[in-house]
Amino acid sequence: MKNIAIIFGGESSEYSVSLHSAASVIKEIDPEKFNVTLIGITTKGEWKLYEGTVEAIDNDTWHTNDNKDVTIKFGQLGGFYVDDEKLTVDVAFPVLHGKNGEDGSIQGVFELAHIPYIGCNIIASAMSLDKEVTHIICEDKGIRMAPYVAINYFDDVNEKMNTINNTLHYPLFVKPSNVGSSYGITKVYNTNDLLPAIEKAFEYDKKLLVEQGIEGFEIGCAVLGNDELIVGEVDHIDTTQDFFDFEGKYNLKNTTIHCPAKINETLKTQAKEKAKVIYRLLQCSGLARVDMFVDQNNDLVFNEINTLPGFTSASRYPTMMKKIGISYKQLIEKLYDLALEKYEK
Ligand SMILES: Nc1ncnc2c1ncn2[C@@H]1O[C@H](COP(=O)(O)OP(=O)(O)O)[C@@H](O)[C@H]1O
Ligand SMILES: [Mg+2]
Structure with missing residues (x-):
């Protein structure tokens, strides 16, 4: 046993x-x-x-x-x-x-x-959960992400807001750096609404990110493995919500998740390759879900990586694996084996 x-x-x-x-x-x-x-x-x-x-x-x-x-x-x-x-x-x-x-x-x-x-080690987990660190590591290696400004609790917020208004285009996304499930995130359409959104995000974290909104839709890639990587079927979020918020994620409010994604094969292959590169850059092992946007030019823009993505049997990661023939039961076994493999190395 x-x-x-x-x-x-x-x-x-x-x-x-x-x-x-x-x-x-x-x-x-x-x-x-x-x-x-x-x-x-x-x-x-x-x-x-x-x-x-x-x-x-x-x-x-x-x-x-x-x-x-x-x-x-x-x-x-x-x-x-x-x-x-x-x-x-x-x-x-x-x-x-x-x-x-x-x-x-x-x-x-x-x-x-x-x-x-099971899952990623200390540094991979820490880098992946911190949205600013993810930006710094991945952009350094040429992975495209949304333009952003980070604000720390000790920063001068007015100065940062000036920088934001001079360098980024609305709508913007204000998000706490180390939180998930869309908690504390606001989509901001104009400069008057920026400060309340910043104050809200600071209720969740001591550091936040203000990112330029990417127009398009979101896709996800489920990556499994330590040294050899398997990528599941790509999925695609179809939402009429303002963005993929908590209600969209967990109650599928005004949201459908297509798996396989409704994108062409070339883009799908590109997404899977990019997901593997990002997984390696952030030194992941075990599992992670890599989320990207497909922008209006059909280009991929990396959003974030989740080292322990939602894991109910109906969640995105297990569904993406099921579509390539790995059942939920088998997935748990594989993760268990990968944990021992990593420990023994
Ligand atoms: N730069 C952005 N452009 C467009 N939508 C965004 C952007 N950043 C976040 N979002 C929306 O907000 C959602 C949650 O943001 P995300 O960065 O994934 O944080 P979380 O860790 O809470 O999931 C995303 O799934 C997306 O719908
Ligand atoms: Mg997310």
Whole structure:
């Protein structure tokens, strides 16, 4: 049997997104092959061993059970412990999104505790979640992205707004640098609305990005692998919302996701190649979803990479893999094997 710990929740604005992703993994994982340990992290950051139903994870009542504390011991004999007893875990799967789960923090904990884990390592996670760092790394290698200005909490906002008004064209997107799921993002149509959008984004993060809006539509590429990479079927977001916001993402409000994308084969091949280049540049391993825009000239403009993309069985990443013949169950197995492969290197 393969012993896997599925970690869900987390001290992050994407806590509830994680609950849904994790509930899918737990429902779908093959019980003949996997011995599953569930570790829930509350919104306060407490780690708990959870032995209740999947439904209580999905509807966020799991934390009302009398769950025991999980502690972690570091070093070569490290691992997860409950009441001084070591849990049998070969691989951890942090099914966590955003802050603490996708930014390298938890990956650092696993490294220190010598626990093999699914997904990107510390630096790849950190670079990928920080939208400014992603820009700096990728633009340096000639990957086209939207023109932008970054604003730190210690910057002079008026000075930055002058720069923005002199160098970027409206509409603009104001977004917190280290947050996902479209939280804190505003599409700004004119200069009068810029300051409130900046103030809103600062509620989520100490650094934000103001990007020029790209006209066109969005596509995604699911990349899987450590050394050899597989790219899933490309998908395509068709939305009449102002942009792909939280409602569009999770409730498909005014949004249809086409998989395969309704783009020609040449563009599809270009997108897949570009996705692999970006995955390597950001030193990813395991999995990531690379999101791009197709602009009005049919050119690709890289938007962002998600190292733990939405992971319910209906989410984009698993759907893109299903379309090339990798079922959700098989996907979990492949990720598990990739985690061990990476650990042993
Ligand atoms: N520069 C841009 N041009 C056009 N649309 C954008 C731009 N930046 C963000 N968006 C829209 O906002 C959504 C969320 O932005 P994104 O950068 O992907 O942040 P998140 O990490 O929250 O998903 C995108 O899916 C897209 O619809
Ligand atoms: Mg996004």
